[in-house]
Amino acid sequence: MMNKDNSIKFLQGNEACALGGITAGARFFAGYPISPASEIAELSSLLLPQRGGIYLQMEDEIASIAAVIGASLGGMKAFTATSGPGLSLMQENIGFAVMAEAPCVIINVQRFGPSTGVATRPGQADVMTTRWGTHGDHGIIVLAPTSVQECYDLTIEAFNLAESLRTPVILLTDATLAHLREKIVTRTDKELSIISRQKPDQVTEDYQPYRPGPDGVPVLPDFGDQNILRVTGLIHDHDGYSTPKPQTAGDLVHRLQQKIEGATSLMPAPRYFGSNDPEILIISFGISARSAREAVNRANDQGIKARLMQLPTIWPFPEEAVRYACYGASAVLVAEMNSGQICREVRACGIQREKVVGVNRADTAVITPGEILKAIKKTWFRWGFHPI
C-alpha cells in the first residue's frame, strides 16, 4: 500500500527552513536573492500568500531585515534568509532588533567567504559574525542544525525563542545542508507547542511598552493597538522615550544581555553520541557534526573511547555543559569548517589549552568522517592509549 501519511516529506534543507517558519506561524518574509539561500525565499513567495501572508522582495538585505522588523512590530511573525554578504549588510539592523526587542528569525545559509568567496560552496566561518557582528554589548541566540529534519525543527525552535524572549534569533545552516535532500517528518502547528509573544492584557492611557516582566522581557503592544508603542534604537526608558541617563543605559543593556543569558534552559541542549566515558571528546556543530558522528561511530567500532558533543545552540555558548563534558576526557577535538572559531570558545571556557585540538577544514569542501577519524586516532596514539 502507498504511504498516505503526508507528514512525511522528502525535502531540501532550505525548503525545510521555509516550511518550519510557516508552521511556526511566520506570515511575513522579506529577502533579497542570494546563493545558497534563495530557495527559502522562493518557497515562501509561493506559500505565504496562500496563508494570508506577505512575501516582499526588497532592494537589498538592509531593507529586508528592516521590513521584517517593521512587520514584527506590526504584530506578524517574520523572517528573512541570506548568506554571508547579506548577513554583513544586516548587522546594523540586527542590533536594532535587539534594542527594539523585535522578535524575528534570520536564516543564514553559510557559504565560503570572506567576501563573495565561493557562492555555492559551504563554510562555517560565520560563527563569530553572528555573535559579534553588530556593534555594542548584546545577547544573541544562534541555533545550528545538522540535518534537514533539524532545519525544520530548529527553525520552529528559533521562532519560539524569538517570540518568548522578544529578540532576533539566527539559524546557522550552510550550503550543503541547504541543498541536501532527506526524508523528514513534519508536524502541524496543533501537534507542536508553538509560542507567540505575550500581548498586554489591558488598555491604559500610560501603558509602558518597555517595562520588563519578571523574566526581563517586556510586553509590547503592536503598532496600531489601543496601547501606544514607542520604539527607538536610542537608549530608552520604560515608556519608550529616549534618554541618555547612565542608570537607564546601564540597566537596559544589562537586561538585554541577561534576558538571553538567563534563559539558556529554554534553548536546545547539546546532544551526545558514542562512548559514555570517553577519553576523547569531539565537539562539533552543523554539517561538521554529521561527519563527526560517523567518525565517532567508526572510532567506537575500533575500540577507541570517543564521544561526540553536538551543539544545536552555539550562542549563548553552552559553557557549563562544555566544561562538564570536557572534564573527564583526556583530549578534546573541535571539528569545524573554519579556522577555529568554536575551538577558541571551548578554550575560553577554561579548558586546558593543550588538551583542546582543532580539526579544521576551510577550503570549500565538507569535512569528512575520515579526516576526523584520522585526527581521533592521532590523538589516541599521542596520548599513549592502546593501539588497536
Added chain:
Amino acid sequence: MSIDYSVYLAKERLPHLWCPGCGHGIILKNMLISMAEMEIPREKALLACGIGCSGRAGDYVNIHRFQGTHGRTLAYVTGIKMAHPELKIFCFMGDGDCSAIGIGHLIHAARRNVDVTAIVPNNLNYGMTGGQFSPLTPGESLTSTSRSGKAEPDMDLCRLAAEAGANYVARTTIYHVVEMKKRFIEATNNKGFSLVEVITPCPTYYGRYNQLGNAHKMIEWIKDKTVPLHKYEEMSVKNQEQHFWRGKLVEKHKPDLYTRYWQHERGMDHRA
C-alpha cells in the same frame, strides 16, 4: 470640528532639544495639526523618524512612534504597512537621512507606492552631526566639510521621487505654513506613496556658515529664494540654480502596494 492637535503631543517631554530658530518643531506642529484636521485617532497614527535632529520629533508625540536606523525608515515602514494597512504612517526624515544613506529606499518605496506620507524637512545640511553638506545642499554652499564651497552639484529629491513612481509629490517651505498644512493633508489623503519636502532653516550650522543671519533672516532668505513651480520652469538654467521651486509636482491615483499585492495574489484580501 477637528480634534485639538495637542492630544498627539507628549507635553511632559517638552522643552524639545532643537536650537532656537530651528524649523523642525514648526513642521512637526503642522503635521500634528493636519492629523487633527483629518481626525486621525491617536492609536491609528504612527510617526516613523530617521536619525538626525529631525529624527528626535518622535520624542515629543504620544501617538505610535518608531525610530529605526539612519536612512532606513522607508524600508521599515514598508513592513509595518503590509502588516497593518489601516495605520496612517507619517515619516519624518532629514535631507541627509533621506537623500544620502536612504536614497535607495526612497526610490523603491516610491516605486512600490507604499501608502505612507513621507515628510522631508530639508535644512540643507546634516544638522545633528555638525553641519556637513548633504546631497541636497546647494552647490557652492559653505558647510563644515566644504569650507571653500560645495564642489558637488545638488539634486532634486522631488523629481526623483516622482520619476520613481510616487503618487503625490510636493515641495513647500517653512515660510508657507498654511500651504504646508494643506500639502500634508493632500498627501495623506492620497493613498499611495506621498512625499512633501519642506525647505527649513538650520541657523546653527547652514545659516551660520553661509552668513544668512538669525532664524528670522533665514526664513526671509528661504522665502526670497523660492518661486512657484510654473515660474521656475520658465527660468534659465543658471537662474534655476539660484532658486527653489515650490508647488505640487505630481498627483496621481495608482493603486498602492498593499492593494496591488492582494489583487494580484488572490483577487481579494483574505485577511479582511
